[in-house]
Amino acid sequence: MRAIRVASVTLLSTAACALAAPLASANDGGTTPNVTSFGFTVSPTTVAAGGTATLNATACEEPLVKVSSGVFDAVELNEGKSATVKVDADAKAGARYEVTFDCKGEKGTTTLTVAGHSTGTGTGTGTGTGTGTETGTTTPSKGVKAGLGGGAGGLNGTEIAAGSALLAGALGGGVYLMRRRADGSA
Template sequence: MRAIRAASAALLGAVALVTVAPLATADDGDHDITSFGFSVTPATIAPGGTVTLTSDGCEVPSVTVTSTVFETVTLSEGRPGTATVDLDAKAGTQYEITFDCKGERGTTKLTIAQDDTTGGNTGHDTGTGTHTGAHKGVKAGYGTAASGADADGLGATELVTGVLLIVGALGAAVVLTRRHAGGRA
């Protein structure tokens, strides 16, 4: 009987892990996970503003950045580049930005600010802009952006908290199973 209870507790824990783990690592759809990092700063800009484009971890000397809202930019040897957003970019619209590293493509969104919320900001980062973070995949080795400013995905704190909750639930299941088994013995 103990073996059945222990197996049931282990199965319940495995089901919880399989159910929760994909949620803990789910992507929100605003960007792609790639083997190289990339970012657009700020993530919200006024028409005519300038964005900074960065990429790291691409093994070729250049990354091509394309969008319908600015001219194509080539980032050479890991150095950042800038792009000027078209003056006719539609306020409130999200434009897709594509980073291409030797055929591997990663995308993120650039939002055009509403006219009444720009506060005169012509795209120069005043420290109030949103940073998309350097999105890294498994090859990066440390998960989300090193700066900790990744507002689009889970940070280390959220991931550790999720793992601790799962481990705690498994531990509680084992303790309860042992107590229950001890009462019948």
């Protein structure tokens, strides 16, 4: 009988931990990068030194979002409007810089990469014909849309009902088995 009680307690504890794990990861106070209650983008995500990038933030309850990075001057996005920033001309090619968006103390981050410098070479003849090649890094046209991720939204009513049913079933099964053992019919 003791083994059944131990098994029942173990089953109930495991079920409770399994149901609580998504809640713990969903509410971390905004410390996990890119898991925020607001959305933000940097476009493009790869820019040449001296080039420009567009910053955007959406769904911030406060009309002012502060954006900072070590590769451009800090800016403020007012009422959901985007801003264009100029990347420092002396930024190191290939370096990745963290861009931080701050919405009333909640911070989200993404990365801005500085592209390698483009070099061109060419050859030609005196008649004006020739060949040339261009090498360098291409720039993507869209940035990363960060925000509320897949498991960070919490549990919905269906998940809560399913979890409750599992717990009730485990508890009911444990009680049934203990009573059956106590009656000596097993």
